[in-house]
Amino acid sequence: MRDCAMRGLRVLLIERADIATGASGRNHGLLHSGARYAVNDPESAAECIVENKILRRIAAHCIEPTNGLFISLPEDDLSYQNTFVEACHKAGIGAEVLDPKEALRLEPSVNPELIGAVRVPDASVDPFRLCASNMLDAKLRGAQVRLRTEVTGFIREGDTIRGVHTRSVQTGRTADYYAPVVVNACGVWGQEVAQMAGVQVGMFPSKGALLIFAHRVNNMVINRCRKPSNADILVPGDTVCIIGTTSTRIPLENCHRVSVTPDEVTLLVTEGAKLTPALSETRILRAFAGVRPLVSDDNDPTGRNISRGIVCLDHETRDGLKGFVTITGGKLTTYRQMAEKATDVVCHKLGVNKVCETAITPLPGSEGRSYEELAREIWEAPSTAQKAATARLGSVVSEMPKRSRQDEALVCECEEVPVWEVNNAFERMGVSSLTDLRRRTRVGMGTCQGEFCACRAAGLLAKAQDCAERERADLLKFMGERWKGNFPIGWGESLREAEYTQWVYKHVLGL
Amino acid sequence: MRFDTVIIGGGLAGLVAGISLQQAGRSTAIVSTGQNALHFFSGSFESMLEAPERLTALFAGAGIRVHYNPGFRLTPLGTFREAALSLEDISLFPEAKFADKALIACVPGYLDYFSAFLAEGLEKQGIQCRLCSLDLPEELQDGSVERRSVQLARLVDRDWKKIVQQIRLMIKDEDAVVLPQLCGLQDASVPEHLRQEIPARVVFAGTMPPSIPGIRTQRLLKRRYEVLGGTYLSGDEALEAQVEGNRIMSVRTRNLDVHALEASHFILASGSFFSKGLRSNPFRVWEPVFGADVSYAEDRNAWYNPEFAGDQPYMQFGVKTDAALHALVGGSPRENLYVIGSVLGGTRPEFGSGAGLAIRSAFAAVDQILESL
Numbered sequence: 001m002r003d004c005a006m007r008g009l010r011v012l013l014i015e016r017a018d019i020a021t022g023a024s025g026r027n028h029g030l031l032h033s034g035a036r037y038a039v040n041d042p043e044s045a046a047e048c049i050v051e052n053k054i055l056r057r058i059a060a061h062c063i064e065p066t067n068g069l070f071i072s073l074p075e076d077d078l079s080y081q082n083t084f085v086e087a088c089h090k091a092g093i094g095a096e097v098l099d100p101k102e103a104l105r106l107e108p109s110v111n112p113e114l115i116g117a118v119r120v121p122d123a124s125v126d127p128f129r130l131c132a133s134n135m136l137d138a139k140l141r142g143a144q145v146r147l148r149t150e151v152t153g154f155i156r157e158g159d160t161i162r163g164v165h166t167r168s169v170q171t172g173r174t175a176d177y178y179a180p181v182v183v184n185a186c187g188v189w190g191q192e193v194a195q196m197a198g199v200q201v202g203m204f205p206s207k208g209a210l211l212i213f214a215h216r217v218n219n220m221v222i223n224r225c226r227k228p229s230n231a232d233i234l235v236p237g238d239t240v241c242i243i244g245t246t247s248t249r250i251p252l253e254n255c256h257r258v259s260v261t262p263d264e265v266t267l268l269v270t271e272g273a274k275l276t277p278a279l280s281e282t283r284i285l286r287a288f289a290g291v292r293p294l295v296s297d298d299n300d301p302t303g304r305n306i307s308r309g310i311v312c313l314d315h316e317t318r319d320g321l322k323g324f325v326t327i328t329g330g331k332l333t334t335y336r337q338m339a340e341k342a343t344d345v346v347c348h349k350l351g352v353n354k355v356c357e358t359a360i361t362p363l364p365g366s367e368g369r370s371y372e373e374l375a376r377e378i379w380e381a382p383s384t385a386q387k388a389a390t391a392r393l394g395s396v397v398s399e400m401p402k403r404s405r406q407d408e409a410l411v412c413e414c415e416e417v418p419v420w421e422v423n424n425a426f427e428r429m430g431v432s433s434l435t436d437l438r439r440r441t442r443v444g445m446g447t448c449q450g451e452f453c454a455c456r457a458a459g460l461l462a463k464a465q466d467c468a469e470r471e472r473a474d475l476l477k478f479m480g481e482r483w484k485g486n487f488p489i490g491w492g493e494s495l496r497e498a499e500y501t502q503w504v505y506k507h508v509l510g511l
Numbered sequence: 512m513r514f515d516t517v518i519i520g521g522g523l524a525g526l527v528a529g530i531s532l533q534q535a536g537r538s539t540a541i542v543s544t545g546q547n548a549l550h551f552f553s554g555s556f557e558s559m560l561e562a563p564e565r566l567t568a569l570f571a572g573a574g575i576r577v578h579y580n581p582g583f584r585l586t587p588l589g590t591f592r593e594a595a596l597s598l599e600d601i602s603l604f605p606e607a608k609f610a611d612k613a614l615i616a617c618v619p620g621y622l623d624y625f626s627a628f629l630a631e632g633l634e635k636q637g638i639q640c641r642l643c644s645l646d647l648p649e650e651l652q653d654g655s656v657e658r659r660s661v662q663l664a665r666l667v668d669r670d671w672k673k674i675v676q677q678i679r680l681m682i683k684d685e686d687a688v689v690l691p692q693l694c695g696l697q698d699a700s701v702p703e704h705l706r707q708e709i710p711a712r713v714v715f716a717g718t719m720p721p722s723i724p725g726i727r728t729q730r731l732l733k734r735r736y737e738v739l740g741g742t743y744l745s746g747d748e749a750l751e752a753q754v755e756g757n758r759i760m761s762v763r764t765r766n767l768d769v770h771a772l773e774a775s776h777f778i779l780a781s782g783s784f785f786s787k788g789l790r791s792n793p794f795r796v797w798e799p800v801f802g803a804d805v806s807y808a809e810d811r812n813a814w815y816n817p818e819f820a821g822d823q824p825y826m827q828f829g830v831k832t833d834a835a836l837h838a839l840v841g842g843s844p845r846e847n848l849y850v851i852g853s854v855l856g857g858t859r860p861e862f863g864s865g866a867g868l869a870i871r872s873a874f875a876a877v878d879q880i881l882e883s884l
Contacts, residue, residue: 262811266793406620409658419622452719455588456622468631472588476820483819490815491791495825499784500551502823504720507865508553510586511820 002134003336003343005141006361007354012177013135013143014166016150018436020131022187024332025439026290028210028244029237030221031055031063031123032333035070035095036228037308038087044308045091047334052121054336054359061365061394062130066236068122068221069103070095071114073274076226081116084225088120095120109218109276122221124237127332128439129392132429133363136396140364147430149175154182154197154324161197161323170432181346184326185338187293188255194326199319201326202296204306205255207289208245209264211272211489214283214447216241222275231271239415239446240285243272250291260287260488283493286449286485295329310334312341316349323349365394374398385416392441393421400424411460412453414446422457426464434458434478450482451501455509476511513773514540514742516880517762519749519800520780520788522547524852524869526732528778530569531877533739540742540772542749542764547786548853548869552725553717554601554692555584555594558867562596566870573735574699575728583607585689587625587717589632598724600695600702602714608636610687610712615642616678617691621658623719624691633689643681645674664696664723671701675708687712696723699731749781749800757846759801776880779803779830779838780852780873788854789828796828801848803838804831806858829856836876849876 004011019025034048056063072078081097088095096119103117104110110117135145148169155163155176163178184201186193194201216236224232234243246264265287273280294306311329315321327342340356347353371391375382378398382390385408390397400420407420425431425440434450434457437443443457444450454475462471479501490498505511516532518525521543532539559566562579570577580603583591591607602609613633617626630640647666667674671694678688692715694701706713737743747766752759761771779801781788790799796807807828808814814825830838830850836859837844851872855862862871 262793409620409622411622419620455625455719459622459625459627462625462627462631468589468627469635472628472631475588480819484817487815487817490825491793491811495791496785496787498823499826502826503548503785504551506820507557508551508586508717508720508722509588510590510592511588 001143001145002138002141003339003356003358004346005138005143006357007343007347007352009346009350009352011138011143012179013138013145014149014151014164014177015145015147016169018147018439019135020128020439022189023290023293024131024187024335025127026288027127027208027332028233028235028242029125029127030233030235030333031125032331033068033120033122034091034093034333035068035084035088035118035120035122036223036233038091038093039084040227041307041309042087042091044310044331044334045087045093047310047337048331049091049093049121051334051337052123055125055333056123057366058336058359058362059125059130059133059366060362061371061391062126062133062363064124064236066122066124066220068120068223069098069107069110070118070120070223070225071103071110071275072116072225073111074113074115076115076224078116080227081118081225085118088118093120107218107220107222109278110222111275111277116225118225122223124221124235125332126237126392128442129365130335130363132440133365133394136429137364145430148432151193151196156198159320159322161321181323181325181349183342183346184324185328185342187328188252188291190293190326190328191252197315197321197324199315199321199324201313201328203252203328204294204296205250205252206292206294206306207248207250207258208292209260209268209287209289210242210244211265211268211287212285213241213243213279214285215239217276217278217282224275231268232275234272234275234279238442243268243275243279247292255291258289258291259484260289262488265488284489285447285494286482287488288485293328293330310338310341312338312345314345365396367395385410385418388416389418389421393424411456412441412443412446414448414453415442417441417443417453419460422460423464426461431461432465433474434461435481437461438478444478444482449486449497449501450479451497451504454478454482455505472511479505479511512540512767512770514538515774516776516778517542517772517774518778518780519762520547520782520786520852520854521733521743521745522729522780522782522786522852522869523549523552523732523866524873525778525780526729526736527566527569527870527873528780528851528877529736529741530573530732530739531874532880533736533741534572535877535881537880538740540744540774541736542744542747542762542772544748544787545746547729547782549725549729550722551720552722552728552866553584553586554722554724555592555597555603556867556870557594557865558863559596559870565874573731575731578603580605585629585632585714585716587628587719589625589628589630591632591636598728600692600715600724608638609714610638610685612639612641612685613687613689613714614678614682614685614711615640615689616645616681617642618647618658618663618693619644620647621663621691623658623660624716629689629716638687641683641685645677660693660718660721660723661696661726663691664693667694668696668698668701671704672708675705678709682709682711685711687714689714689716691715692717692723694723695727699727752777752801754845757843759845759848762800775847776883777848778876779848779850779854780869781854783826783829783853783856786853789830789856796825798830798854801838801840801845803840803845803848803850804842805829806831806856827857829858830854831858835879836872849879851876
């Protein structure tokens with residue numbers, strides 16, 4: 001949407017749920033260097049490193065340049081390290097072999113039994129912030145967005161797609177939109193959407209389960225230096241860290257409701273503790289799962305060997321269907337390039353020859369200065385909460401209306417989100433529920449998992465929308481969604497917190 | 512150190528038991544880790560549908576006034592829940608429409624009180640609502656100071672007359688005023704003053720924890736217990752018990768180190784998971800002090816209801832007891848160890864749940880201790 005808008009196209013984004021609800025928001029938050037794919041999938045490794053470098057510039061406020069380690073443990077074959085480093089260099093990825101002692105000094109949480117380590121330019125990325133910034137920028141450039149609107153069918157004339165039929169998920173209202181080109185960027189659901197248009201795109205839905213730990217035990221991304229396998233990446237992000245993943249093929253019809261099983265939790269904890277022993281003692285915050293939109297090409301039962309490369313299909317040349325393009329495959333790290341490829345095809349069809357500028361134009365929030373400098377421009381001595389908010393919003397923060405003292409009160413103590421940031425999300429970022437708010441501000445993502453902040457935010461949302469009744473239902477739904485990720489890891493401290501939440505919400509608040 | 516009875520847990524159950532035993536002339540000690548369920552007490556005694564004289568007398572002795580008025584209480588989110596027995600400052604209504612017009616006062620920047628939800632909930636009952644803001648004392652004007660219930664309550668207790676003045680200026684034809692439950696923390700008479708001085712029915716609506724009436728109740732009960740000569744060991748933790756045959760001889764605590772607490776009777780009132788009376792890992796649930804048998808599901812998948820709003824099976828897990836509330840260890844009862852309060856979970860449904868379970872099981876255990884020598 002941003003790329004189309006930047007090339008002067010009139011563009012409309014239709015999203016069934018909210019931004020970043022699918023694989024875009026359900027992942028490690030790893031900005032790949034490409035090293036993980038260097039040996040087996042050099043094509044996507046090369047894509048990753050190019051994009052890695054670009055995103056560090058254009059989306060600086062969404063990225064923490066943590067670097068990453070690929071460690072070898074006593075049970076791993078150290079000779080794989082040579083293959084790995086060679087493949088990295090071939091793909092253009094800076095990979096530096098470190099002495100294990102040096103690696104332990106750089107990253108004290110790493111398993112001290114490591115026998116080898118390679119440093120690569122992995123980084124941590126906040127996918128929610130990244131998606132929100134893209135949406136914000138596209139809107140500033142004239143694009144339109146219809147969230148919570150689903151496509152129910154295509155408007156087709158002979159061999160040409162003319163537009164789409166849609167229905168609002170909230171109100172049920174239907175609307176038809178006409179455009180000379182429709183782009184299918186529906187990830188794993190792209191198969192269904194393509195089917196509606198009358199063409200076949202074979203997806204290979206691959207579920208990945210992940211765990212979020214309540215503390216940030218590592219500062220660098222930690223990977224295992226071996227063939228990609230289960231639970232071999234630990235990524236730090238904000239105040240937490242995330243271990244993952246598994247890889248299980250699931251039926252397409254189950255993609256809407258993926259959940260994590262106790263066995264997967266056990267596997268993730270056991271394998272994760274091999275990367276960083278502290279994980280076996282660290283409280284787990286929640287479990288979640290996402291579905292990779294892999295494109296089918298063989299009978300690999302796990303999907304581990306399917307390329308993570310970008311697949312851009314012009315259905316006019318492929319199937320004789322005009323006005324329809326599918327962009328799929330790829331990864332979070334290569335999202336920008338996926339957009340560029342799809343927009344190139346669209347522009348070609350429309351006879352527009354403006355070149356892509358997304359690689360050189362920073363996203364709103366990423367224009368230059370560090371968040372600490374920005375925060376100091378606004379507040380004489382910024383508090384950690386003010387710095388946290390600035391880090392989330394980037395340079396956009398200086399455009400905010402003047403804040404009163406009351407607006408500085410914290411809604412979410414775990415993530416330090418103030419009232420003004422929540423109100424900004426209501427006003428400018430298309431928030432209509434607590435879950436939307438969470439994706440834009442991190443409210444409810446912290447240690448308490450919404451116990452204290454959810455009802456505070458609900459109080460504000462009820463006022464902003466002037467509808468307390470709907471908000472009461474939304475609050476219950478939000479707590480239900482938090483619980484879905486809490487119960488698979490419900491023991492020890494997490495169970496204490498869960499019991500407290502039950503008492504507060506049911507008995508005290510009377511929800 | 513030797514006592515007649517040592518009580519593990521200083522929440523509602525432990526304090527009710529301790530006060531009752533002290534009143535009967537027994538020497539007791541309470542080992543308390545610190546906060547307990549009273550810190551998020553709604554102020555209504557859940558599952559108490561009667562008002563036992565024994566309880567009201569015990570509370571009156573501590574300076575806590577309760578009232579019995581079967582009906583409904585107003586929740587912080589503007590819904591109504593059935594309740595019969597409450598602290599005096601928690602209003603109970605025979606029917607939910609308790610007024611024609613209500614003035615809902617809120618504190619600007621205080622996010623733990625939900626005026627929009629309250630207004631919607633009351634309007635639904637046919638009560639016309641108007642919102643107004645209370646001016647804050649100077650020291651809370653700065654946004655960098657977090658506004659939480661305890662902080663505000665200290666100021667309201669000090670400046671309650673100013674609140675009365677403000678309300679008097681703002682009230683028009685309303686017959687009820689809804690105020691956040693932020694008073695009577697230090698001075699238990701403040702809620703009553705507000706009621707007398709405001710020319711309309713005053714209804715206090717709850718806030719997010721910590722609960723002001725809950726903290727006050729805890730403090731008054733603890734003070735009463737100590738006035739009666741009880742030994743309240745605050746910030747200490749029971750670690751393990753010394754056992755001979757079927758009897759508990761003593762309990763060792765973290766702070767007292769080698770000086771174990773010896774007693775003829777022991778009461779386990781340590782609360783459930785939140786209070787660490789029950790502990791869990793991915794494979795089992797256990798009771799950490801006495802190693803008492805716990806009733807729980809072997810299969811962890813059966814611990815939870817995936818629906819947040821549904822009843823959660825793990826909340827029913829609890830220590831197993833015989834008919835006389837003696838804890839079972841390895842299937843056999845410990846003859847001088849009684850289990851009371853929420854560490855029982857749902858194993859003794861005849862005692863109810865929540866505050867009801869705490870109070871009923873505490874009295875039942877006390878009676879048995881007093882019958883024995």
